[in-house]
Amino acid sequence: MRHDNRVAEKILMPDKNREKLDPILTDKLEKLSKQLSKFLPDGVIVAFSGGIDSAMLLWTAKKVKDESGGKLLAVTTDSPSLSRSELKDALKFAKDLNVEHTIQKSDELFDEEYIRNNSDRCYYCKTELFSITGSIAKSDEFKWVLYGYNFSDGEDVRPGHKAALENNVISPLADAGFTKDDIRSVLRANHLTIAEKPASPCLSSRIMTGISITKSRLNDIEAMEAILKEAGIKVFRVRLCQESTELFFRIESASEEMHAILKHRKALVAEGNKRGYKWVTLDLEPYRTGGGVS
Numbered sequence: 001m002r003h004d005n006r007v008a009e010k011i012l013m014p015d016k017n018r019e020k021l022d023p024i025l026t027d028k029l030e031k032l033s034k035q036l037s038k039f040l041p042d043g044v045i046v047a048f049s050g051g052i053d054s055a056m057l058l059w060t061a062k063k064v065k066d067e068s069g070g071k072l073l074a075v076t077t078d079s080p081s082l083s084r085s086e087l088k089d090a091l092k093f094a095k096d097l098n099v100e101h102t103i104q105k106s107d108e109l110f111d112e113e114y115i116r117n118n119s120d121r122c123y124y125c126k127t128e129l130f131s132i133t134g135s136i137a138k139s140d141e142f143k144w145v146l147y148g149y150n151f152s153d154g155e156d157v158r159p160g161h162k163a164a165l166e167n168n169v170i171s172p173l174a175d176a177g178f179t180k181d182d183i184r185s186v187l188r189a190n191h192l193t194i195a196e197k198p199a200s201p202c203l204s205s206r207i208m209t210g211i212s213i214t215k216s217r218l219n220d221i222e223a224m225e226a227i228l229k230e231a232g233i234k235v236f237r238v239r240l241c242q243e244s245t246e247l248f249f250r251i252e253s254a255s256e257e258m259h260a261i262l263k264h265r266k267a268l269v270a271e272g273n274k275r276g277y278k279w280v281t282l283d284l285e286p287y288r289t290g291g292g293v294s
Contacts, residue, residue, distance in 0.1 A: 028177050029060075032060055032176040032178070033063075035172050035176065037064050037068050037070075039170070040068065040069065041069070041071075042071075043071040043141060043143050044070065045074075045133050045145045045146065047077075047133050047147040048074040049086070050086050050093065051197070051199065052183055052199075053148030053150050054147065054148035056148070056186065057173055059190075071142065073102065074100065074101040075132070076090045076102070077128070077132055078103050078106060079106040079108060080219065081203045082202060083200075083203055083222050083225070087103075091103075093194060102136070104136070108128040109213065109215060114204075115213050116212060117209055117211060120159040121204065121213075122158070122159045122160035122163075125160065125204070126160035127166075129163075130145065133145045144170055145169045147171060148171075149164065149171035150179060150182075151182075152179045156289075198234060206239050206240055207239075208239065210242075217240060221240055224238040224251075224268065224280075228251075231264050233253060233260060234254070234257065236251060236252060236253040236257070239252065239283075246278055246279070247277060248279035249272050250281050250283050251268070251283065252283045252285070252287040254286055254287055255286045258282065261282060
């Protein structure tokens with residue numbers, strides 16, 4: 001397997017794109033590509049959610065593989081916590097990239113600790129994910145499992161990363177120093193439309209901590225969010241909250257999109273009422289990560 005110097009410039013950054021990235025970012029790409037070139041000969045599985053972080057990791061791995069060889073597989077786990085639109089996006093990206101891709105059923109909703117929905121919920125989700133990818137790695141002779149944890153993620157509490165460490169899962173983006181902004185910059189420079197995709201964690205993240213997770217509640221959230229997606233709203237979350245014993249929806253959005261959401265007030269209220277929820281509310285505070293559901 002060959003790996004020439006300045007792989008990032010030769011493989012990932014065509015001449016017309018180099019001037020769009022600063023030297024620090026190009027150095028990060030070089031570090032990432034060198035790391036991947038060491039892993040690929042022994043076989044690499046990328047845990048691919050369809051979000052921009054794992055998309056960046058998969059795209060880079062495919063570029064390095066095409067140049068230098070190796071073995072690469074994208075694995076997406078599917079359960080009621082993954083919206084159908086996110087699954088569709090993952091399938092399309094992998095197909096367009098022409099990378100081998102498998103969808104595996106995930107059973108985190110059978111884990112009582114996950115269903116309980118405490119602050120460490122993500123630990124149990126990622127434990128299930130890495131159990132699946134680890135089983136595939138052993139049976140199909142892949143040595144390495146990689147996932148899209150990045151340098152910016154280190155600023156937050158990430159119980160899922162504990163599961164990654166326990167299962168010897170590698171996070172090359174973080175190791176190379178890639179922040180979330182860096183990732184979007186590289187994807188934009190290479191004209192990948194996924195660069196503009198809003199962050200979209202699993203549907204379970206919409207449920208207030210302490211409210212148990214069920215398939216029906218996840219389906220309810222997905223149905224409400226589908227109305228907003230069809231309306232063309234870009235940045236939003238439908239949160240499932242609780243006041244006393246009453247469950248209700250709280251919609252968050254960017255400030256500039258609140259008026260657009262109100263135009264679809266009747267459809268949102270009707271859908272919420274049909275599904276047994278008394279209130280559908282719009283939070284006047286703009287969207288923020290976490291949204292006060294923890």
